[in-house]
Amino acid sequence: MMNMGLLKAAMYSPQRLDSDVPVLPENIVRKEIQINTVHCERYNKAVNWKLGIASVIHPNYLQVLSLPMQLEMMINEPFPFKPMGLVHLANHIEVNYLPEQNAKLLLQTSFNGLTWHKSGWVFALLSEGFVNGQLAISATSYYLSRQRHAQTNKNTDLTSNVNIDETNSKTKIAQKNVSNMPIINEVLPPFDISCDMNFPLGIGRQYARVSGDFNPIHLTRWTAKLMGFKQAIAHGMYSKALCISEVLKKEMENRKGALAQTPMQFSTQFIQPIYLPTSCELNINRGGDQIDFSLTSKSRSKAREHLRTKVVIA
Incomplete structure (x- = not known):
């Protein structure tokens, strides 16, 4: 979040029961x-994006570029949630x-679905x-607004009373249920590489200084509390970016070539927060054109999984 945007986000209160x-x-x-x-290079340095792929943007950099636009959408009526504290x-x-x-x-942002969650x-x-009228890269983020539910909305079908014009592009469908959020529950195979x-x-x-995301949960212990x-x-998105940088670096070593023009998909589930400071282990498994990676840490001899990602490379 930008500084002025942060102030607006802190003050924004939706008119909704x-x-x-x-x-x-x-x-x-x-x-x-x-x-x-210059800014792009600062970001590359922050997330270790290098070795033959630094002439193109990091896959996560779109999130940084579009963040002010995303925030703009979340600090004005009729956005129904408080921006501060989103997970x-x-x-x-x-x-x-x-x-x-x-x-x-040409950057474009829009809401792309809504669903009930036990926590909000x-x-x-x-x-x-x-770029030149062609879609180069897209990213969908799924945010939880934590709040208590009234009994009347627990089992609400969000699509039952919404007239969706199927001829519209997906960017124009703001009221459909979220149905494609990455949920990666299966047991992963043994990992080939760890670092x-x-x-x-x-x-x-x-x-935050590089990305513009000054959400208080990331800044200090007291603001997080x-x-x-x-x-x-x-x-x-920082932990994901670091992992992608490492995974694609190793993938280029395997392929002995750049991936800049290669279609790719990265589906990530953020499982548990990374409390600072923490030492983690990145575990990577490669099978064909699919790569699975997981970021874990140990606390009192108990393993904690922080994120899990499936990568598909065409």
């Missing part, structure tokens, strides 16, 4: 940008090809990046 079924706005935000190569549950990235670091992009409501937010990853105490503030966490936690 807990008994009301929330309705997402149908607006679409668009913006043409020229990628700032990032999952993220899905589809790459047709990775744009160059100096590319001109989950909504999807879609970001898309177009260490460290998340130091101040990494939340460092990444205000949001219901025992201490500051790492950004989910």
